[in-house]
Amino acid sequence: MKSLRQMFWLGPFLLLISISAQAQPHCDISSDLSASIAEFNAQQVSRIEALLMLGEQYNLCLGIEYVDRNLLTDLVDIHVKSGTAATAIDSILSPTRGLTIERRNGAIEIRQRVSADKVRNIFGYVIPKWESSRGPIQVVSLLLHWALVSELNHQLSGFGGHTGGGNPQDLVGPFNENDQSVRDLLDKVVAQSKGAAWISEVSGDQVTDLGLPEKRRIWMIVEYGGPKDQYPDLLRAIADQLPPQVK
Amino acid sequence: MTRQLRVAVLSGVFLLSSLAMVRSAQAQVTPPVLSSQPTSDQMTNIPYFTLRDGMSSTLTLQNLASTPTKVTLTIFNTEGRAHVLDPITLDPHSFKEVQLADVAPQGFDSGNIEVAFNGITMVVTCQVSIFSLAERVSFESREQDMMDFESTNLAGIVSLPKGADGFLAVTNVSKNTLKYQLTAGSMEKTATLLPRETRLIKLNENERVAPTLVKLQQNGLPGDLITTGYVLNLKNGYSSSFFMVDPGIMRSSVLAGAHFRVGQPDPSEGFPEGTRFSSPLLLANVSAKPVVAHVSVDYTVENKQDSKGNDEDAKNNSTTVSKDTVLKVKDLTIAPGDVQQVELSDALGGVGQIAEAGVDIAYDAAPGSVIGQLTSVDQSGDYAFVVPVKDPEGMSEALEGGYPWTLENGTTTVLHLKNTTKDIQTVGVIIRYAGGTYIPDGFDLQPYQTIAVDIKKLRDSKQPDGQGRLIPSDATQGQLVWMQQTPYTVIGRAEGTDVAAGTSKSFSCIIGCCDYFWSDFTVSPDPMNGLVGEGGQFAVTNIGTDCFGNGFLWYNVQAKAASWSTTNAAVATVSSSGYAYCAGAGSATVSGNFNDKNYYMKPPLYSQCVYSAFIYPTPSPVNVGPYQVEPVADTGHGPALSNGCAGWYRYVTNQIQNQNGSPFAHAGIIMNDVVDFGTTNQLGLSPIFGNPVTTDSSGNWYNDLYEVCTSKCPTPGGESDALQSWTYNNLGLPHSNLVIYKCGSITIDGR
Numbered sequence: 001m002k003s004l005r006q007m008f009w010l011g012p013f014l015l016l017i018s019i020s021a022q023a024q025p026h027c028d029i030s031s032d033l034s035a036s037i038a039e040f041n042a043q044q045v046s047r048i049e050a051l052l053m054l055g056e057q058y059n060l061c062l063g064i065e066y067v068d069r070n071l072l073t074d075l076v077d078i079h080v081k082s083g084t085a086a087t088a089i090d091s092i093l094s095p096t097r098g099l100t101i102e103r104r105n106g107a108i109e110i111r112q113r114v115s116a117d118k119v120r121n122i123f124g125y126v127i128p129k130w131e132s133s134r135g136p137i138q139v140v141s142l143l144l145h146w147a148l149v150s151e152l153n154h155q156l157s158g159f160g161g162h163t164g165g166g167n168p169q170d171l172v173g174p175f176n177e178n179d180q181s182v183r184d185l186l187d188k189v190v191a192q193s194k195g196a197a198w199i200s201e202v203s204g205d206q207v208t209d210l211g212l213p214e215k216r217r218i219w220m221i222v223e224y225g226g227p228k229d230q231y232p233d234l235l236r237a238i239a240d241q242l243p244p245q246v247k
Numbered sequence: 248m249t250r251q252l253r254v255a256v257l258s259g260v261f262l263l264s265s266l267a268m269v270r271s272a273q274a275q276v277t278p279p280v281l282s283s284q285p286t287s288d289q290m291t292n293i294p295y296f297t298l299r300d301g302m303s304s305t306l307t308l309q310n311l312a313s314t315p316t317k318v319t320l321t322i323f324n325t326e327g328r329a330h331v332l333d334p335i336t337l338d339p340h341s342f343k344e345v346q347l348a349d350v351a352p353q354g355f356d357s358g359n360i361e362v363a364f365n366g367i368t369m370v371v372t373c374q375v376s377i378f379s380l381a382e383r384v385s386f387e388s389r390e391q392d393m394m395d396f397e398s399t400n401l402a403g404i405v406s407l408p409k410g411a412d413g414f415l416a417v418t419n420v421s422k423n424t425l426k427y428q429l430t431a432g433s434m435e436k437t438a439t440l441l442p443r444e445t446r447l448i449k450l451n452e453n454e455r456v457a458p459t460l461v462k463l464q465q466n467g468l469p470g471d472l473i474t475t476g477y478v479l480n481l482k483n484g485y486s487s488s489f490f491m492v493d494p495g496i497m498r499s500s501v502l503a504g505a506h507f508r509v510g511q512p513d514p515s516e517g518f519p520e521g522t523r524f525s526s527p528l529l530l531a532n533v534s535a536k537p538v539v540a541h542v543s544v545d546y547t548v549e550n551k552q553d554s555k556g557n558d559e560d561a562k563n564n565s566t567t568v569s570k571d572t573v574l575k576v577k578d579l580t581i582a583p584g585d586v587q588q589v590e591l592s593d594a595l596g597g598v599g600q601i602a603e604a605g606v607d608i609a610y611d612a613a614p615g616s617v618i619g620q621l622t623s624v625d626q627s628g629d630y631a632f633v634v635p636v637k638d639p640e641g642m643s644e645a646l647e648g649g650y651p652w653t654l655e656n657g658t659t660t661v662l663h664l665k666n667t668t669k670d671i672q673t674v675g676v677i678i679r680y681a682g683g684t685y686i687p688d689g690f691d692l693q694p695y696q697t698i699a700v701d702i703k704k705l706r707d708s709k710q711p712d713g714q715g716r717l718i719p720s721d722a723t724q725g726q727l728v729w730m731q732q733t734p735y736t737v738i739g740r741a742e743g744t745d746v747a748a749g750t751s752k753s754f755s756c757i758i759g760c761c762d763y764f765w766s767d768f769t770v771s772p773d774p775m776n777g778l779v780g781e782g783g784q785f786a787v788t789n790i791g792t793d794c795f796g797n798g799f800l801w802y803n804v805q806a807k808a809a810s811w812s813t814t815n816a817a818v819a820t821v822s823s824s825g826y827a828y829c830a831g832a833g834s835a836t837v838s839g840n841f842n843d844k845n846y847y848m849k850p851p852l853y854s855q856c857v858y859s860a861f862i863y864p865t866p867s868p869v870n871v872g873p874y875q876v877e878p879v880a881d882t883g884h885g886p887a888l889s890n891g892c893a894g895w896y897r898y899v900t901n902q903i904q905n906q907n908g909s910p911f912a913h914a915g916i917i918m919n920d921v922v923d924f925g926t927t928n929q930l931g932l933s934p935i936f937g938n939p940v941t942t943d944s945s946g947n948w949y950n951d952l953y954e955v956c957t958s959k960c961p962t963p964g965g966e967s968d969a970l971q972s973w974t975y976n977n978l979g980l981p982h983s984n985l986v987i988y989k990c991g992s993i994t995i996d997g998r
Contacts, residue, residue, distance in 0.1 A: 131890045138938075139952055143889050146935055146956070153933075158892055158957020160967055160988040161922045161935030168950055220938050230941055237917045237939035240977055 027195050028059035032103050033086035035060070040080040040088055047071045048199065049231045050078045050092045051110070055197055056224040060085055061190040062197035065111035065123050065183060066099060066204065072239040105184050106191025112204060120208040122218055123183040123200065127151055130185060134173040137193045138166030141221045144185055149213050167223050170194045186219060195224035199235075203242045216241070289371070290363045295388040295416035295445060295475040296322075296375045297357040298348050305376045306345040306360065309726065310337035311649045311758055312370045313796030322351055324358040327419075327443035337371065340679050340726050340796075342651035347375070359418040359445045359473075362390065367794055369759040372649065376752050377477075383629055383749030384486035388416070388475040389756065394854065395643045396469035397495030403476055404529045404586055404620035405431065405450055405489050406458040408628060411480035413450035415461065415491070419443060421471035432459040440472070458586045458620075460531045463491055484749050485628035490635065494533050494615030496642035498855075502608040504528075504634040505697050505738050506663035508623035509592035509601055516659070517746040518630065526591040526623045526634070528606060532581040534616035541611075542576040542589050545665075545695040546604040572598070573607075573695045581617070591621075605665040605697030606636070614638065632742065635755050639667040640735040645856040646761055646846060647731070647793060650741035650754035652678070652702050653724040657747050662700040662727055664739040666692035673732045674739075675791060675799030676700060680722035686712050689789075689801035692737065702727070713788070713802045728797050732844065734760065734856040760856030761794040762847040766863070768804075770839060774868035775819075776911045776946075777829040778976065785811075785825040787839055787865055808839040809862060819869035832872035832981075834906055839865045873903040873911035873946070875982035876918070876973045878995050882950065893960035894930075897953045897993040903946040903975065914944040919974045922986070929965035930957045932988060953986065953993045960990035971995075 028035075037058060042050045048064060048071050055062045071093070080088045085108065089101050098113045111123075130147050132140050142163040150156055172192040177185060186198040199220050202212060212218055222234060296304035310316045320332040332350055337343055364371045369392075378385035405413045419425045419440035429436040431450050440446060450461065465472040476489040508524035532538045548570050576594040579587050591606060610617045619636030637644065652660035666672045672692045678685040687705070692698060706718040731737040740755035767790045775783050787808070789801040805825030813821050815835035821827045827837050843863035849855040878899035887894035903911045903918065918941070922934035932955060940948045959965065971984040987994045 133888065133890065135888060136950070138950075139888060142935070142952065142954075146889060149933070149935070156933045157931035157959055158894065158933070158955065159935040160894075160924070160930070160932035160953075160955040160957075160969060160986070161937065162920070162951055162953040162971070162986075163935075163937040164940035164948060164951055166950060214933070216936050217938050233915050233917050233941045234939060237919065 027061040027106070027191060027193050033084060033101065033108065035085040037080055037083050037085055037088040039082070040078065042078040044075045044077065046073055046075060046232070046235055047092050048235055050076070051089065052197055052222060052224070052231050054088055054092065056195060058085065059195060061107045061193065061195065063107045063109040063183065063187050063190065064197060064199045065109065067200050067238060067242070068203060069239050069242050069244070071096060072235045072242070105187030107187040109183070109187060120210070122148075122202065122207055122210060122213065123186075124181050125151070125210070126179055126181050127177070127185065128179055130175060130177045130180065132173050132175045134171050136166055136168050137170045137172045137189060137196055137221055137223065138164055140172050140175070140189055141198075141219070144182070144189065145213065145217060148182055152210055153214060166221070167194075167226070170196070170223055190221065193223065197222050197224075199238060201238050201241055205243065286366050288363065288365050289368060290361060291373065291390045291392050292418070292420045292473055293360040293362070293373060293375050293388050293390050294418040294473040295359060295377070296347050297377060298351065299357050301381060302377055302379050304347040305378070306347055307342055307374055307376065307651055308335065308337055308345065308362070309342040309372045309649065309651055310339060310370065311372065311726075311728070311795040312366055313339045315339060316364055316366050316371055318371055319363045320345070321361040321363070322347070322355050322358060323361070323443040323445070324355040325445045325447075327441050328354070329443065330355055342726060357445065357447075359420070359443065361420070370795060372756045372758060374754065374756070378750050380748055380750070382481045383484035384479055384481065385750035385752070386477040386486050386488040386633075387753060391470070391473040393470050395496065396493045397642060398469055398493055399465050399467065399471075400495065401463040401472070401474060401491040401493055402531065402533045402618055403461045403489050403491040404458055404531045404618065405461050405476060405478065406527070406529055406620065406622070407451055407478055408480060408485055410482055411478050411485055413478045414476065415448045415450055416445055416475045417448065417463070418445040418473050419467075419471060420473055421467050423467060423471075425465050425467045425471055427463060427465040427472055429461070429463050431461040458529045458588060460533070460584055460586050461491065469493070480628060483628040485624070485631050487622045487624075487631045488633045489620055492618055494618060497615035497638040497640075498642065499638055499640040500610050500612060500614050500616070501639060501667060502617065502619045502636050503639055503665055503667040503738055504606045504619070504621050504636045505665035505740055506699065506742065507591060507604055507606060507621060507634045508632060509595050509604060511600070513600065513602070516744075518625070522625045522630065524592070524623050524625050524630070526621060528589045528591055528636075529586055529620040530579060530581060530589070530608065531586040531618050532583050532616060533618055534612055535583050536612065537583065538581050538610050538612040538616050540579045540581060540617055541609045542579065543573060543607050543695070544576055544591055544594060544604055545571065545573045545607070545697055546595060546598065547571050547602045547697070548599040549602040571693050571696050603663070603697050603699045605695070606634075607667065607695055608636070629749050630746070632744075632751055633753060635740060635753070637738055639738050642854050643757060644735055644738065645757045645759050646734050647728060647758045648739045648756065649726060649728040649758045649795070650756070651724070652727050652741060653743060654703050654706075655723045656745065658743050658745045660702045660741055660743045662702070662729065662739065662741050663697060664690065664692060664700070664729060664737055665697040666695055666737055668736045669694045672736045673801065674737055675730045675732075675801060677728045677797050677799060678702065678705070678718060678725065679727070680718060680725035683716065683719070685716055685718045686714070686798070686800045688713055688803075689799065713800055728795070730791065730793060730797070730799050734846065734858060759794070760846055760848050763794045764791065764846050766791040766843055768839070768841055768843075768863055768865040770865040770867045772867070774870055774905065774909065775827055775837070776870045776873075776905070776913050777827070778913070778916075779829050779831060779871055782826060782828040785821075785827060785837070785839065785867060787825065787841070789841070804841070805839060808841050810840045811837065812840065813837045813869075818871050827869050829869070829871040834868055834870050836866050837869050838867070841865060870905040870911060872978070873916070873975055873980060874906040875904050875980055876901050876984060877904055877908070878902075878998055879947070884993070887954055887956040889954065889956040892956040892958055893990065894955035894957055895989065895991055895993055899951050899953065899995065900947055900949050901951045903942055910946040912944060912946045914942055916942040916975045917977075918942060918948065919977075921972045921974075923970045923972065925968050925970065927966060927968040930955065930959050930962060930967040930988060930990070932957055932967040932969070934969065953995070955988035955990070955993060962990055965990065
């Protein structure tokens with residue numbers, strides 16, 4: 001049955017290739033934080049948008065676990081010259097204290113240095129077993145979300161709903177993972193992509209609310225190489241879900 | 248990107264996406280059903296041609312129709328003997344030149360021409376250009392029709408520069424013998440003319456330098472006697488025409504001339520260095536009482552900007568600043584039968600390089616009391632250009648002009664248009680060439696302004712017209728047509744100049760009053776989609792189609808609407824310039840209400856082109872905020888993609904829509920949804936929510952995955968019904984979707 005399903009997987013995706021085929025940047029999993037950044041410039045962008053632009057330009061797949069409204073909406077000019085990925089990211093996020101920048105699972109993770117109790121942090125929640133066939137990254141992300149929801153509430157018998165399918169050419173998986181945190185799984189998902197970042201859709205206060213995934217999505221996969229003006233709109237959508245912040 | 252810039256970009260996207268939805272307003276306002284204008288046998292006459300004394304004569308035949316027209320030419324020699332040529336078929340919207348030396352048989356070296364065709368009135372125009380390249384002289388013999396005559400009296404002004412001779416060719420186009428009486432100063436002649444006979448009368452048997460009034464009376468019917476007057480000096484190459492006009496066709500006390508030359512010409516025209524032009528205007532009083540005439544000129548001075556001081560700007564036409572000025576020249580009191588002269592260049596000394604100029608004469612007497620004659624001439628006399636001085640409301644004027652244009656053999660053709668009123672007047676222009684049409688945006692002529700449309704400059708500028716078309720760089724001839732929106736307000740002519748040869752042609756025929764004219768207005772965007780707080784500019788294009796199939800275009804006329812209105816100001820308001828503001832969610836219809844015109848010849852004499860005005864509404868829906876999301880394409884489906892459960896998946900392309908189901912074409916809207924399962928949930932589903940997506944410029948987003956996956960599948964006949972409520976930019980849509988999940992299907996609103 002599984003092999004038959006995989007055939008069904010691929011059919012519609014092949015059909016969809018013509019719809020949104022665009023040359024995608026790749027995700028360079030060999031890059032580490034010492035990767036050279038010759039120059040990076042961005043004008044009047046939010047800091048998270050700058051991270052996405054940096055990732056897209058230098059093929060760095062990112063896991064952005066920490067976000068706040070300021071990082072998502074305040075517009076700045078960024079100019080980085082002759083540095084490393086670490087110094088570039090640090091420069092972009094410089095006003096925000098207490099963040100760690102770490103390369104894990106083929107992605108560069110950005111999160112709070114002192115995280116909450118791992119059990120209580122949604123992204124630190126460990127899923128005992130997660131399987132997914134190979135499929136478009138947005139679909140796999142949806143399935144991971146459902147796997148998390150199912151783990152958090154064993155009473156659920158099934159789900160119905162929808163998600164934006166994204167680029168049907170950006171296939172990731174298959175995955176067969178045991179005892180991995182949501183964070184690790186998301187890292188692995190974006191690391192296999194043609195270039196993407198996962199971004200938390202919850203604030204530092206919300207990240208401990210394990211009931212939240214049943215109410216809404218808590219991360220977003222942003223694929224690189226899409227429409228040029230998509231980043232501000234998507235980041236604005238994330239910001240709108242966050243509680244107001246005192247600047 | 249600054250916030251402001253981003254807002255601007257979003258607005259631009261909004262407009263661009265809306266502009267893509269351009270649709271004719273015909274859908275709302277049906278134009279009149281047009282029948283073909285009736286055709287009939289038509290005939291016109293050209294008074295004179297000659298092949299004598301080394302002169303050549305070229306007959307230019309112009310077909311203004313969109314269909315081929317067969318023309319029959321009859322050449323009459325000076326004695327009135329006829330020679331009928333084989334019919335000539337003129338291609339649609341084209342002109343043909345006939346060298347009369349090639350077709351005139353022996354014994355037909357001078358005379359007149361009859362042009363006959365079957366078609367609508369004035370669909371074929373014609374004139375003969377008489378010239379000598381060796382002597383560097385040229386003048387025109389124009390067709391004359393019934394509308395040029397109201398009486399049997401004609402008058403003209405002849406001015407003979409020293410050494411020049413003046414001639415008047417008179418032709419009897421009636422079937423009867425005519426008797427005519429000619430007076431020119433002290434000269435008086437009475438003679439008879441046989442049918443179709445042409446006689447050439449030398450006007451200066453006695454040496455005469457002063458400008459003189461020439462009068463001609465005949466005993467036939469109006470229009471039985473037609474004339475061509477000209478002046479030649481073969482020693483210095485001076486040549487000029489003068490016009491014998493019937494003062495009875497004049498209906499106003501105004502005369503005007505489009506484009507005269509003064510001072511130094513533009514160097515780009517190619518005249519020899521040091522050339523300077525003067526323009527003596529001659530006015531004659533043909534009434535029985537003294538008349539006061541007021542002469543003024545309008546002129547345009549072009550100042551080349553040199554902002555960097557490096558002469559770079561001067562090479563760029565876009566940095567040329569035009570200034571239009573109207574200047575009073577002189578008031579003249581003219582005694583009955585007297586001719587007075589005003590040198591127009593005297594009033595324009597020191598104003599700078601004049602790019603274009605025209606003359607206006609208003610006189611305090613009954614229409615037809617004053618006639619005028621104007622020739623721009625250089626100091627050598629070699630370059631002389633006749634400027635027709637007309638009554639803009641004269642019987643021979645009407646609505647449109649159509650002329651041939653050519654750039655061959657170094658000739659340049661320039662269309663000159665002059666507003667003869669104190670109000671802004673609008674003109675449309677069409678330039679045809681082999682295989683195509685170029686339609687520049689309509690021109691708004693300031694009060695009394697004269698403008699020049701230089702075909703070569705327009706071609707070489709590679710400036711696309713409103714439909715993105717260029718005049719091909721290898722286009723060297725064609726036809727141009729102009730149309731005034733208000734009859735009798737604008738005069739026009741095309742002047743073709745071959746500076747090297749020292750010859751020129753001037754075309755100024757009017758081609759009538761199109762009672763089959765109809766116009767349409769298109770508005771874009773249609774519809775306009777916007778979000779609350781946004782706004783957008785409506786752009787309106789006026790398309791006018793005349794009797795000859797010419798489609799004139801006037802772009803961006805939205806500010807000329809008599810009014811703009813909205814059906815629901817709570818949804819959309821609109822400014823007097825057609826800018827709509829999205830006030831609240833819903834749909835409204837915004838209309839620009841434009842003054843439009845129908846033209847017709849005024850009964851009972853059918854001698855005057857008039858118009859009836861009406862309001863033409865141009866409605867366009869304004870949709871403020873989208874109404875619903877609907878799947879518009881199914882891109883795949885099958886068994887559920889998730890592991891550990893069974894069910895179904897379906898990929899769709901979703902689209903954000905208006906209430907009527909049309910796309911809410913607006914990029915960058917953030918779409919989100921909430922799924923709520925109701926009481927019918929046999930599959931035990933919990934909702935799972937999508938991530939935000941953004942719309943493209945069509946209002947679409949692709950690859951939306953709907954999936955049901957449950958441990959309760961397969962359950963034959965079981966289903967779970969969900970209400971999918973969408974938000975756009977965090978605002979709720981009025982319409983929610985009913986999604987029915989089954990183990991083997993997913994339907995959205997029944998689709």
